[in-house]
Amino acid sequence: MLxxxxxxxxxxxxSLKEVSFTVExxxxxxxxxxxxxxxxxxxxxxxxxxxxxxxxxxLDKKDVTTEKIQDRKAGLVFQDHAVFPHMTVGxxxxxxxxxxxxxxxxxxxxxRAIAIELGIxxxxxxxxxxxxxxxxxxxxxxxxxxxxxxxxxxxxPLSSLDTRLKGDLRRLLRSIHRKGQTxxxxxxxxxxxxxxxxxxxxxxKGTIIQSGTPSEVFxxxxxxxxxxxxxxxxFFAVSLVTENQIxxxxxxxxxxxxxxxxxxxxxxxxxxxxxxILLSAVPVETSATNNFPGxxxxxxxxxxxxxxxxDAGIELQARITRESLEKLGLKAGGTCWVHFKATAxxxxxx
Amino acid sequence: xxxxTSYIQLIFLLLGALVLLFIVAPLAGMFLxxxxxxxxxxxxxxxxxxxxxxxxxxxxxxxxxxxVAAIPLAYLLARKQFPxxxxxxxxxxxxxxxxxSAAGIALLGFVSRDSVxxxxxxxxxxxxxGHPAGIAIAMAFVSIPYLxxxxxxxxxxxxxxxxxxxxxxxxxxxxxxxxxxxxxxxRNIVSGLILMFARGMSEFGAVIVVAYHPMITPVLIxxxxxxxxxxxxxxVSVLFILxxxxxxxxxxxxxxxxxxxxxxxx
Numbered sequence: 001m002l003x004x005x006x007x008x009x010x011x012x013x014x015s016l017k018e019v020s021f022t023v024e025x026x027x028x029x030x031x032x033x034x035x036x037x038x039x040x041x042x043x044x045x046x047x048x049x050x051x052x053x054x055x056x057x058x059l060d061k062k063d064v065t066t067e068k069i070q071d072r073k074a075g076l077v078f079q080d081h082a083v084f085p086h087m088t089v090g091x092x093x094x095x096x097x098x099x100x101x102x103x104x105x106x107x108x109x110x111x112r113a114i115a116i117e118l119g120i121x122x123x124x125x126x127x128x129x130x131x132x133x134x135x136x137x138x139x140x141x142x143x144x145x146x147x148x149x150x151x152x153x154x155x156x157p158l159s160s161l162d163t164r165l166k167g168d169l170r171r172l173l174r175s176i177h178r179k180g181q182t183x184x185x186x187x188x189x190x191x192x193x194x195x196x197x198x199x200x201x202x203x204x205k206g207t208i209i210q211s212g213t214p215s216e217v218f219x220x221x222x223x224x225x226x227x228x229x230x231x232x233x234x235f236f237a238v239s240l241v242t243e244n245q246i247x248x249x250x251x252x253x254x255x256x257x258x259x260x261x262x263x264x265x266x267x268x269x270x271x272x273x274x275x276x277i278l279l280s281a282v283p284v285e286t287s288a289t290n291n292f293p294g295x296x297x298x299x300x301x302x303x304x305x306x307x308x309x310x311d312a313g314i315e316l317q318a319r320i321t322r323e324s325l326e327k328l329g330l331k332a333g334g335t336c337w338v339h340f341k342a343t344a345x346x347x348x349x350x
Numbered sequence: 351x352x353x354x355t356s357y358i359q360l361i362f363l364l365l366g367a368l369v370l371l372f373i374v375a376p377l378a379g380m381f382l383x384x385x386x387x388x389x390x391x392x393x394x395x396x397x398x399x400x401x402x403x404x405x406x407x408x409x410x411x412x413x414x415x416x417x418v419a420a421i422p423l424a425y426l427l428a429r430k431q432f433p434x435x436x437x438x439x440x441x442x443x444x445x446x447x448x449x450x451s452a453a454g455i456a457l458l459g460f461v462s463r464d465s466v467x468x469x470x471x472x473x474x475x476x477x478x479x480g481h482p483a484g485i486a487i488a489m490a491f492v493s494i495p496y497l498x499x500x501x502x503x504x505x506x507x508x509x510x511x512x513x514x515x516x517x518x519x520x521x522x523x524x525x526x527x528x529x530x531x532x533x534x535x536x537r538n539i540v541s542g543l544i545l546m547f548a549r550g551m552s553e554f555g556a557v558i559v560v561a562y563h564p565m566i567t568p569v570l571i572x573x574x575x576x577x578x579x580x581x582x583x584x585x586v587s588v589l590f591i592l593x594x595x596x597x598x599x600x601x602x603x604x605x606x607x608x609x610x611x612x613x614x615x616x
Contacts, residue, residue: 047518069517082515086533095529096519140515147520 001025001182002074002151007045007055016041016206018055023151023184023199028177030197030214031186034229038206039186040079043153046184047076060150075149079156081140083128089115089139090124096147114142118172134165138172145176152176154185158192170195190229202226220348227271233307233317234272240265240347249347255313258289258342269348274307274319276344280337281328288339292316296334299325312338377591384588392585398570402593405566408482409550412490413497413543420494421539424501425531429510442499445492454559457488461560480561488560489550496549497542504538505531540605548598 002023009016016038023029033039044050046057048069056065064072084092093111102110115121118138128136137157144152157173158166173196177183187193193200194214201211202225210222221227227235238249238257242265248256249270257270278288294312301307305321308330316338330336392398426432427439445453461478462468471478478484508531516526532539554568562569567590575583 044514049514049517070520070522072518074518076515076518078511078515080511082509082511084512084516084530095516095521098521098525143519 001027001060002046002184003058004042004046005056005058007042007052007057009041009045009050009052011041014038014041014206016045016052019203019206019208020055021201021208021211023182025182026180027182028173028196028198029182029184030193030200031184031203032188032190032193032200032217032229033186033203034188037188037203039188039203040155041206042203043076043155043184043186046072046151046153047074048072049076073147073150074153075144075147075151076153077137077140077144077155077157079159081133081136083131083136083139083143085128087128088124089120089126089128089131092128092139093124093142093146095143110146114146118142118145132165133160133162134169137161137169141172141176145181150182152181152183154183156187157185158187158189202229204229221269221271224269227269232271232273233309234274234277236270236314237267238270238347239267249345251314253313255292257345259345259347260342261347263347271346271348272316272340272344274317276340277316277318278339279308279310279318279320279324279328279330280339281330283337284339286339287341289342290338290340290345292338294336294338296330296332296336299330299332310336310338380584381588384584388585389589389592392589397565398567398586398589401565401567401570402590404482404485404564405551405568405590406593406597408485408566409489409493409547409553411482412486412550413493413547415486416490416494417497417543417546420497421501421532424498424539425505425527427498427502428505443495446495450492450553450555451559453492454488454556457484457491457556458559461487478560480563482561482564484560485557485564485566486550488556489553490546492553492556493546493549496545497539500542500545501535501539504535504542507538508534537605544598544601544605547601548594551594 004020004022006018006020007016008018014036019038019042021029021031031039031042041050045052048064048067052065056063058064059073064074084095087095090111093115094107097107097110100107111124112121115124118141120135120138120142123131123135123139128139131139137160141157154173158169161169170192173183173185177196185192185196197214199211200214200217201208202217203209204225210217210226212220217226221232221235224235224237236249236251236257238251240259240261240263241248241250247259247261249259249268250256259270278286283291283293292312294310294316297309297311297315299306299308301322302319305319306325308318308320308325310316310318318338328336427435427442432438458479459465460467461471461484463472463477463479468478471483476483478487512530512534513526516530517523521529552568553566554572557566558569558572565573567586571583571587571590574586
């Protein structure tokens with residue numbers, strides 16, 4: 001449906017480097033990356049607002065790399081809505097109907113239908129200056145959807161909304177997708193990616209570094225960047241060594257981590273979930289084979305409890321409850337012991 | 351608690367009052383030494399009425415005629431980067447800084463019968479020198495920077511992403527200009543048009559060189575002063591100032607009323 005082949009573009013302080021990916025018909029494709037990773041630039045290139053230096057863009061098997069912006073069937077919704085401030089909501093939605101062979105009544109009906117679908121049917125005569133962020137986002141969506149684009153390009157559509165409105169708009173986007181709309185959505189929020197995407201590509205410094213289904217990307221992060229970015233903190237590059245039939249993963253600073261794997265010796269990554277790490281104030285006997293003394297670096301509250309970062313030669317992050325934190329009396333700068341089972345360590349060969 | 355005013359603020363206030371007095375005092379003096387009867391009498395003179403009408407319509411014609419090219423130029427200056435852009439910007443401001451009598455001399459050479467433009471005019475029976483068309487050109491020459499600069503500021507204030515959004519909604523660059531850029535910059539453009547019109551109406555130096563006759567009001571005031579003295583120049587000055595003020599207050603009010611809901615969120 002949409003295929004980018006080795007798209008490159010050089011700017012003064014940034015460049016896209018051979019960006020390639022394919023969005024199939026009916027996909028909800030998420031392009032995930034930090035601010036400044038080049039996500040918006042990719043969307044603008046697909047929409048035709050930025051001409052690539054090299055590479056090709058195919059939309060429905062047609063090469064649209066040099067096609068005029070207005071002739072592409074790609075509808076772009078901007079991050080800050082870009083609703084025209086001097087036109088009513090109705091005029092905004094009807095903007096792209098100009099030049100179509102439709103009567104005034106037919107145009108009105110189309111605008112009304114899409115506005116009702118998006119829950120803004122009663123706002124058609126209002127000026128954008130009087131609308132909330134969520135309403136503006138719906139106007140921007142309606143204005144784009146009315147053109148029936150082959151692909152809907154969304155640039156961080158939820159970033160400026162509060163939590164409640166985010167939920168509402170996510171439901172709306174899911175329902176638009178369920179009706180068969182192919183969507184390419186860029187975001188920096190991996191939760192958003194998990195909640196909406198059928199496919200995910202991770203972009204960093206203008207390069208796609210991993211792509212696949214959400215499960216593939218989140219369970220098999222292909223690099224330290226991806227792992228950190230998607231919220232997995234305990235992710236280390238290691239060398240696998242088997243000594244006396246026991247397998248150790250040696251980190252860059254030679255800390256040996258016991259692991260259970262059938263993989264052969266070589267380089268790879270290990271991944272330990274914060275929930276699988278136990279903490280204790282004194283050394284204790286457990287079934288865990290990895291036991292390290294360490295210093296508490298930082299204690300950060302999160303919605304479920306606290307994340308405790310411990311420097312045990314490698315920096316590990318444990319997720320524990322507030323009760324446990326109080327029971328152990330942990331404080332930044334204090335000492336503690338870290339325990340985790342060899343079976344809790346996931347090894348990903350390079 | 352009453353906020354304390356610092357000495358520096360008092361000094362600034364005093365200096366500001368002096369500047370205001372400097373502007374108001376000569377005008378007030380002129381108005382006070384002219385009776386309403388004198389102004390009314392002057393307004394009945396055909397020569398005065400003709401000259402005021404000539405001043406208004408030549409400045410208006412010059413403003414509207416040159417705006418057709420000045421507004422697109424302002425758009426280019428706001429949106430495009432090109433070699434020698436700073437020089438182009440400097441050239442646009444040139445008419446403001448050169449002496450207007452010198453501008454008149456330059457223009458006279460440009461529109462006289464020997465020039466290309468003069469010959470083109472002659473071919474259709476139009477002699478710019480001593481003609482309202484020549485007056486309009488002289489007025490536009492000295493006042494066009496005001497329109498270009500105001501319109502350029504207006505276009506610069508229109509977010510580029512709105513134009514991009516319009517393009518992705520299927521609009522051609524022409525449609526984007528007329529439906530997005532122009533309406534959103536319109537307030538500044540109208541302000542520029544009013545300024546250009548006003549500056550054109552008050553022009554003396556460049557016009558007198560290109561066309562002493564037919565006489566625009568600033569030239570008529572000068573002639574009455576030269577031929578009859580201060581007393582005879584005052585009533586026509588007062589009348590012209592009153593008409594100018596009424597015109598610009600009216601235009602500004604209309605522009606404000608028309609603005610309505612078209613405020614750009616910036």
